Amino acid sequence: MFITLKPHKPHYENVPFEIPSSWEWTTINTISKSILYGVSESAKTNGKYRLLRITDIQNNSVQWDSVPYTDFDENKAKSYLLSDGDILFARTGATVGKSYLVQGLTEEAIYASYLIRVQTYDAVLPQYVKFYFESGYYWEQIEQGSVGVGQPNVNGTILGNLHVPIPPIHEQFRIVSELSKWMGIIDIIEMGKTDLQTIIKQVKSKILDLAIQGKLVAQDPSDEPASELLKRINPKAEFACDNGHYTQLSDGWTVCRLEQVTNYEQPTAYIVNSTTYDDSYLTPVLTAGKSFIIGYTNETAGIYSNLPCIIFDDFTTDSKKVDFPFKVKSSAMKILKIHKDIEIDYVAMFMSITRLVGDTHKRYWISEYSKLEIPIPPKAEQKRIVYAAREIFTQLDEIMESL
Numbered sequence: 001m002f003i004t005l006k007p008h009k010p011h012y013e014n015v016p017f018e019i020p021s022s023w024e025w026t027t028i029n030t031i032s033k034s035i036l037y038g039v040s041e042s043a044k045t046n047g048k049y050r051l052l053r054i055t056d057i058q059n060n061s062v063q064w065d066s067v068p069y070t071d072f073d074e075n076k077a078k079s080y081l082l083s084d085g086d087i088l089f090a091r092t093g094a095t096v097g098k099s100y101l102v103q104g105l106t107e108e109a110i111y112a113s114y115l116i117r118v119q120t121y122d123a124v125l126p127q128y129v130k131f132y133f134e135s136g137y138y139w140e141q142i143e144q145g146s147v148g149v150g151q152p153n154v155n156g157t158i159l160g161n162l163h164v165p166i167p168p169i170h171e172q173f174r175i176v177s178e179l180s181k182w183m184g185i186i187d188i189i190e191m192g193k194t195d196l197q198t199i200i201k202q203v204k205s206k207i208l209d210l211a212i213q214g215k216l217v218a219q220d221p222s223d224e225p226a227s228e229l230l231k232r233i234n235p236k237a238e239f240a241c242d243n244g245h246y247t248q249l250s251d252g253w254t255v256c257r258l259e260q261v262t263n264y265e266q267p268t269a270y271i272v273n274s275t276t277y278d279d280s281y282l283t284p285v286l287t288a289g290k291s292f293i294i295g296y297t298n299e300t301a302g303i304y305s306n307l308p309c310i311i312f313d314d315f316t317t318d319s320k321k322v323d324f325p326f327k328v329k330s331s332a333m334k335i336l337k338i339h340k341d342i343e344i345d346y347v348a349m350f351m352s353i354t355r356l357v358g359d360t361h362k363r364y365w366i367s368e369y370s371k372l373e374i375p376i377p378p379k380a381e382q383k384r385i386v387y388a389a390r391e392i393f394t395q396l397d398e399i400m401e402s403l
Contacts, residue, residue: 016137019165029160031129034119037091037156038111039080043068049077050109054090057100064107072110080110080117085126087118087133092153097142099133101126116156128172131179132164200396207392208353211346211385212375214250223378226254230376233339234260252378258351259370261342264312264334270304272297272327286326288313288333303327308344310336310351314363317356321348334365343382349389350374 015025029035043051047069056067072080082088082102090098092114111117120126132138141162146152167175210216249255272285277295283303284293288311308323312334319336321344328335338344354372356364377385 016163020167022171023165023167025163026166027160028118028129028162028164031120031124031164031166032118032160033121034117035156035160036079036117036119038113038115038117039070039072039076040113041070041072041110044070047071048074048108049081050107051112052082052088052109052115053112054093054095054098054114057088057090057095057098060100062100064109067109070110077108077110082109082111082117083119085119087120087126087130089116089118089133089154089159090114091116091155091159096146096152096154097133097139099130101130116159118159123169124166125169125172125176127176127180128167129164131176138162138164197400200400204393204396205353207389208349211389212350212353213248214253214375214377214381217381217384217388219250219252219381220378221251223252223380225252226376226378229341229379230254230256230260233341249375250377252381254376255373256376257370258347258372258374261339261347261374261376262310262370263337263339264365264370265337266331267304267311267328267333267335268331270302270326270328270335271331272329273299275329284324284326285329286311286320286322287329288318288320289316290318292320294329297327299327304335306337310338310344310348312336312351312365312369314365317354317364317369319348319351321345332363341379342376343379343386345386345390346377346382347374349386 019025039051041051043053045068048071049069050064050067051070052062052067056062082105084103084105086102088100088102088111090096118129120129142154145158145162146154166172207216274297275285275295277285277297279296281296281298283297283299285295285297286292287294303325304327305325307325308321310319310321311328312319314332314334338347356369376382
């Protein structure tokens, strides 16, 4: 069935943006022969129909082999059978507004109740409508129309009333063709970007490996050996110039335990009292994990300021060097001070690539992590290593930012 799109200029006088004279502003209702909610059926291991759910749709694709089945009344199922060209719309939850264009169906399938199916008239390409469902203007309308205190949702009425600009059918074909070409190129670029980001992370890890093996910068025979440095730190301690883990230490290097060059402090005095954070407050609240700064507090008491230091997550063994005043989220952390004759950045590099993974309920610093052996280069070489690593990391970060 074909429809003729008639001008709606009187109804759409306050249009969001101008469109070519051959285009028309209309609604999803006007271009759709059907807008229909899915079925409330239970997923099963076996059945007559595949039952497509919101969770089966990931990154605009469906792995149909993993989609469950359902048994549904055959006479009723006819109304819900999916066909190529159908557009499914997530109407509730965190993914509200997400859409999926059905293509390449090989089995009979129906769709679950949290999805709405849109079937367009022949005068409107579903591929064009799908691209519209990806546009910024579409998402602005979804955000304005979503309702619900707990879970946002958009019902069929709101969906049907969304405004959509429609070009002539031949121009729709040209638009879909051009967008498909560019989206394919963008996907290749994104894939390459992801690969490059992974490579950069691997390069950083390799740089740090080379750093603690004495292979990042040249050695200088005139440097004071690290053994002399460590003897000044602790005259009674015994240090190795070789061991099972570092069997080919560079000249002038020595191995010691982390606890021999660090002092730790419990963070109890610095735990934040209130988790009512605000970006306008001055003092950051830290965790040693990936999130690092989890918020800002206006509390003025119990701020740690004996800087620089390293914060160490006692459960995950994540660590971060910190050179600004802070408070902490919880007691699951150690605050480490590195001996003044040891470069803190060098120790931070070692810790950033040295993790212990095991029982997440176990505290690691005292029992195991502090006992780890760290190769120590001469003081002057520590400085050269830190400088070289920073220079390389800065260049790699610039590449990352440009992606």
